Amino acid sequence: xxxxxxxxxxxxxxxxxxxxxxxxxxxxxxxxxxxxxxxxxxxxxxxxxxxxxxxxxxxxxxxxxxxxxxxxxxxxxxxxxxxxxxxxxxxxxxxxxxxxxxxxxxxxxxxxxxxxxxxxxxxxxxxxxxxxxxxxxxxxxxxxxxxxxxxxxxxxxxxxxxxxxxxxxxxxxxxxxxxxxxxxxxxxxxxxxxxxxxxxxxxxxxxxxxxxxxxxxxxxxxxxxxxxxxxxxxxxxxxxxxxxxxxxxxxxxxxxxxxxxxxxxxxxxxxxxxxxxxxxxxxxxxxxxxxxxxxxxxxxxxxxxxxxxxxxxxxxxxxxxxxxxxxxxxxxxxxxxxxxxxxx
Numbered sequence: 001x002x003x004x005x006x007x008x009x010x011x012x013x014x015x016x017x018x019x020x021x022x023x024x025x026x027x028x029x030x031x032x033x034x035x036x037x038x039x040x041x042x043x044x045x046x047x048x049x050x051x052x053x054x055x056x057x058x059x060x061x062x063x064x065x066x067x068x069x070x071x072x073x074x075x076x077x078x079x080x081x082x083x084x085x086x087x088x089x090x091x092x093x094x095x096x097x098x099x100x101x102x103x104x105x106x107x108x109x110x111x112x113x114x115x116x117x118x119x120x121x122x123x124x125x126x127x128x129x130x131x132x133x134x135x136x137x138x139x140x141x142x143x144x145x146x147x148x149x150x151x152x153x154x155x156x157x158x159x160x161x162x163x164x165x166x167x168x169x170x171x172x173x174x175x176x177x178x179x180x181x182x183x184x185x186x187x188x189x190x191x192x193x194x195x196x197x198x199x200x201x202x203x204x205x206x207x208x209x210x211x212x213x214x215x216x217x218x219x220x221x222x223x224x225x226x227x228x229x230x231x232x233x234x235x236x237x238x239x240x241x242x243x244x245x246x247x248x249x250x251x252x253x254x255x256x257x258x259x260x261x262x263x264x265x266x267x268x269x270x271x272x273x274x275x276x277x278x279x280x281x282x283x284x285x286x287x288x289x290x291x292x293x294x295x296x297x298x299x300x301x302x303x304x305x306x307x308x309x310x311x312x313x314x315x316x317x318x319x320x321x322x323x324x325x326x327x328x329x330x331x332x333x334x335x336x337x338x339x340x341x342x343x344x
Contacts, residue, residue, distance in 0.1 A: 005030050010037075015184055015335065017240055018101045021109065029112040033104055040100045047089045056082065058089060062096045091195070091338055098335030167297050170208040170289040171216055185233070185337040186240055188220060190292045195339040196244075196332075199224055202343060204292075211286035230327055232315075242337070243313050245329020248273075250316070257316070258324055267303050267316050273328060278305035278314040288319070306331075 003023045004011060011019050022030055042061060051058040056076055059068035076082035085092075188194055190206040205221035217234035232243040250257055253273050261267050271278045282304040287297040298319050305314035310331065317325040 006034055010034065013097070014101050015098055017184075017186070017334065018105050021105060021239065025108065025112055029108050032111075033108045036104045036107075037101060040104070041097045042093050044090050044093045047093050051082075051085060051089060058085065058092075062092060095335065095338045098338075099333060102333050102335045166299070167210065167287055167289075170287075170291065170297075171210050173208070173216055183340040185242065185334050185340060186235075188231075188337075188340055190220070191343050193339070193341050193343050194222070194337050196222075196337050200339075201229065206291040208289045208291055209284075209286055210289070210297075211284050213284070213286075230329070232327075232329075240334045242332050242334045243329055244332045245313060245315070245327040248326050248328050250324045250326040253314075253326055253328075261316075261318060261324070271305060271314060273314065276307050276312055278307055278312070280305050 004019060005027050006014075006019075006022065014022075022033060025033075047058045047061060050056070050061050056071055057068065059065070059071055071077070071081060074081065077084075185194065188203055190203050192203045194201050194203065201222035201224050203220045204223050207219040209217045209219065211217070215234070217232065220231040220233070222229045222231055228246070230245050230247065232245070234241050253271055254260075254268075257267055257271075266283065267280065269280045271280075280303055283301070284304070285299075285301045288300050289297050300320070301318045303316045305316070306312065313327075313329045313331060315327040315329075317327075319325065
């Protein structure tokens with residue numbers, strides 16, 4: 001963090017993933033981030049003033065107009081909602097500011113690291129590059145850096161200590177030191193609680209994926225009283241990518257999908273599900289370890305799909321060459337998760 005010029009009070013407020021990337025940017029970029037963040041960030045004191053003295057307009061203050069109208073319509077949940085928000089406002093402000101920090105950082109990164117001179121005219125979270133035909137696919141800066149690199153050969157894999165035999169244990173991954181007072185989604189484990197979309201979820205299962213290209217990722221099964229979600233996480237440098245999805249029956253996507261994989265050794269390049277076109281972007285092979293149970297690793301191949309906006313996600317899994325699973329979900333900002341805590 002030696003290159004940071006931001007005020008210490010601000011660096012303590014920002015998530016670690018944001019400050020780590022800011023430290024790598026020039027001072028001009030950090031100043032631009034600071035000015036834009038200050039314009040859009042919110043303060044807890046004003047949140048309480050609006051909540052208690054200005055007709056409960058704290059949701060409007062956070063640009064959450066649907067909740068604001070619902071709050072007004074129910075007269076603050078007949079008082080119960082008003083009382084509960086007395087305790088929730090600090091975490092609501094923190095979640096909003098984390099989202100602002102994420103969006104501001106993405107725009108600054110596009111401008112200063114990836115050379116887009118006028119980022120206000122484009123989606124600041126990613127860059128576009130032309131694909132087959134006239135269709136444009138969304139590419140992240142990480143994808144652009146990787147473009148043109150050849151696939152790692154089996155010889156290189158052996159040199160890097162990556163075995164193609166069934167591994168006994170998962171790789172040891174480096175994780176940032178956890179501040180017990182400010183745990184974030186990157187610190188989540190099986191047995192933890194996390195808030196998302198105004199609901200508390202419990203993490204009941206955890207898997208680690210060790211891919212043949214040397215990368216790794218995590219999957220967590222989150223449950224509440226009504227439903228189950230699956231959270232996929234992977235680190236790329238100092239940037240954390242999170243995807244949240246639900247398991248679906250593979251035949252609900254395409255009744256002939258299994259047969260096509262058996263015939264062509266891969267699924268189609270385009271799949272349509274619930275009137276959304278998904279385009280195949282990545283193919284990965286590797287091993288899956290369930291960290292919450294003492295079971296042997298499973299060999300698997302996955303195919304990742306995204307829609308044209310890179311917002312909606314689909315994942316097809318082939319486990320041990322015969323079992324198939326599918327997940328459909330959405331790319332989520334890590335800062336939409338809050339209140340990460342051990343259950344006990």
